Amino acid sequence: MEKNIILNQQQIKHITKRIAYQIYETFSEETEIVIAGIANSGFVFSQKIAKVLEEISEIKVVICEVQINKQNPIKPIITSISEDDYVNKNIVLVDDVMNSGATLIYGVRHFLNVPIKKFKTAVLVDRNHKNYPVKADFKGISLSTSSKEHIQVIFSENEEYAYLS
Secondary structure, three states, X not given: OOOEEEEOHHHXXXXXXXXXXXXXXXXXXXXXXEEEEEOOHHHHHHHHHHHHHHHHOOOEEEEEEEEOOOOOOOOOOEEOXXXXXXXXXXXXXXXXXXXXXXXXXXXHHHHOOOOOOEEEEEEEEEOOOOOOOOOOOXXXXXXXXXXXXXXXXXXXXXXXXXXXX
């Protein structure tokens, strides 16, 4: 299967920085923010955003890994921090690719079990194939693809890129 690179390492770095600045502008009056990344590539992307946020602002950044069973999303969601750590906090839920919106909507639902201050979402690639009423507040690129095409984001020690196959 052929890989069509849609984002290279430099583009991902630029998008990460832009999203971090957008988050900072949105939460500039706040002292703390929880950056919650959906496990695997979404979590890696959230760590990259958090690193830039810490470099450009005084906002305390709390990182949270969110584990969602994508095959059975009604199973309990596991987070690396307790609910007490995000009660009345500002949260940005991050994923690498938004396909149907299912993963983000289940993640949003989980965080709404406790009172929060403000909630936003961020994705690297928005595929425009939503089946659920969820949108990315901060997004790298929007890409219209066929339902048969697949987008994969690679974050490894030596390279970062996103491709369409």
